[in-house]
Amino acid sequence: MPSPSPPRRVFGFWICLALVIGNMIGSGVFLMPRELAPYGWNAIFGWMVTIGGALCLAYVFAMLARRFPRAGGPYAFCREAFGPAPGFAVAWSYWISVWTAVATIALAAVSYLSHFLPALAAQPVLPAIGFVWTFTLINSLSLRGAGGVQLVTTVLKVLPLAAAIILTLLISAGGSSTPAPSVPFRAEDISFASVTATAALTLWAMVGFESATIPAGHVENPERTIPRATIIGTLTAGIIYLVACSGVALLLPAEQAAQSNAPFADFIGRYWGEGPASLVALFATISALGAVNGWVLIQGEMPPALARDGVFPAWIGKASRGGVPVRAHLVSSGLVTLLILSNQSRSMGDLFVFMALVSTLASLVAYLACALAALRLQGSGRMDRSPLLIAAAGIGTLYSLWAIYGAGLEPTLWGAGLLMSGFPIYLLMRRNHRGEAAAV
Template identity: 60%
Template sequence: MTAVRSKPLGVWMCAALVVGNMIGSGVFMLPASLAPYGWNAVIAWILTIGGSLCLAYVFAKLAGAFPRAGGPFAYTEEAFGRAPGFLVAWSYWISVWVANAAIAIAAISYLSVFLPVIAKVPALPALLTVAVVWTATAINCAGARSAGWTQVVTTVLKLVPLIAVAGLAVSVLLRKGPAAITPFEPSALSGASITAAAALTLWALLGVETATIPADKVKDPARTIPRATLAGTAFAGLVYLVVSSGVLLLTPTAVLQGSNAPFVDFVSYHGGGDFRLALAAFATISALGALNGWSLIQGELPAAMAREGVFPAWFAKTSANGTPVRAHLVSSVLVTILVLMNYAKSMADAFTFMALLSTTSTLFAYLFCSLAVLRLQGQGRMDRSKALTLVAALGALYSVWTFSGAGWSVTLWGLVLLAVGAPIYWLMRRAAR
């Protein structure tokens, strides 16, 4: 096998994977979920971007020290052993395929702008969501390089509407002045609202770790992954702060709340005319691009776990082009089941629930990887700089804080799904013995 074929992902593809997985459905759907929070959401964005940069630094350092495939699983195992590593990987895998369900729903939600019948027929959104999930699965089964080029193209395309929306927001401010902005009322700010909004905003920035998962397919992973991780996170955070906050503060809550396509409604409210259709098209492409990137992860992670011996070896089997097709198929079946179980909900409600569930499941990985840095420093296996210690501690505190924002109901679901992994780990260990 040639080097190009075995290591198909370079720095640009890895950066596109990070940015593309972050800037997907969240930037286009979250204004509807965040509308009730007003200025609390803007503060939440700032805190979330700060926390995500801490986590990005944590993963960059871990990737440089341990350039293994598997990401959160590999790092947690290095620090705490196989059992905690398995549970973190199990929880993270759950978060990925739940995220894919939410992203696919977002894609169909924006597609309903062109085809209003989608929102009117109860089962149609679920069926179309399943269809796009399996389309992304097919692209990824064609190989990591195919998925990588798809990610680069869709990442470039999704920036076009964001630039246009940012330009419209600036235009509105120039025409109407500060009066166009939602009034800032200090009395409306509250710790509970900021925390709840932060759980949603973190959904948008999930993905700081995605370049670490397929490390065995990355050229020079010790250098490429840290650079792509830090640059991608900083860029995505800036885009979210400018664009999402602009839409949120320049549009009445009544217009955004419950909207299936909040960016389109923002453009329509400010007289965007036919441009709203073009925007909906780009938003759909953006969500599909994110779905493509996360579909890559949903197959690579269980395959990496299988190669480590903590998941059935059946998942590690690959096709002629090195793709773990079996892992992709099982993950997409789970996505399909989740979507069909929630078909009765509105697209906005289904998106919010799945986004929170995915975020909660991912937080276990973020918390343990931050703690892993501190433990590995204590063992003398990582750089003992005070800066890294401080950032890792902040990453751990941020993860714990965000748990509370997700709410007890969603957190309980996350704990239940995590607990399901315990007997599977026990059965695997027993089989190994």
């Protein structure tokens, strides 16, 4: 018996906004101060470059979604512009970025939970895998349930960030009795190499602005809802990042920040005490878990879009009676589990940075391709010409190339290897379709 049609239009503006903000504000903002502390003021400039580049790319995605409001996001856009083979390459790359993001954020959740259970810091693998499969179950049961979890956890995750922003402003205004470390700004300390390195790291925190474009088939009035949620969500998250994360990196002693598994909790604890610090660690854990939920939702939406076009096996695209792509969820989470297990010899900090860079690099392939797609579609007359969109796509292209350069050699090689691993599947599916056509 064929699978029933998936339920339509179950995501409105607020759930789409929660998906964008919730997927962006997951682990990056809570663990990034540890990685950025050694760079000092270079990190501020890195954030500014990253936020500007992400806003340009978000505008590109918003306009593409307005013109082509179809499930699959980057895959749909690049297939329209370049054809099926490049579309598949982008989809495969983006799918890789999603399930590597799930692995990274699950580890970040364990990192913050180790504030209460320190033994977890030495053995993060099994708890992280447990989180992945818990949210796989939630997403497999109901789209509405997964959307509700996303909305609630997004509201909760804003609370510790608001506390950090308020504390940063109070310290800057001299309203704290605890002396703050002085990190003076010196122009000679700012270097292109350091800004490039921090931009590559901070982009991980901005990945996710495209989230509302993926489940377009489930979105009410997608031509209007997706662009609004994408732009508003990206701008909101960017402002929160710039103030909160920079405050922690500059106002927590650099040695402490660089060794902390929970820098936001340590920041609050230094100035407000251990009680508020534990509360922040709890909400940071909830934030990361909410992002795991959101990215698990996204990882299940890509394979069905590819299956519908015949470039993935049809069985992976079949939905449950509730319209949920359960098989796609199981395959994706299985890959997440293998990725975590294959890198378990790394320390928690090294594992987080490595997987974040691999995920970011895979996302950048999709971002670069979509920026080029917007330029091509305007040039061919399939999208209305817009000077603003041309400028945003041009800046997004240059920014993506720059960020790929800044990611480093090892993540780039891993990303290239994972990208190439998809082509045997594409060639096999293409041969099968030729055989079916010849038989007819």
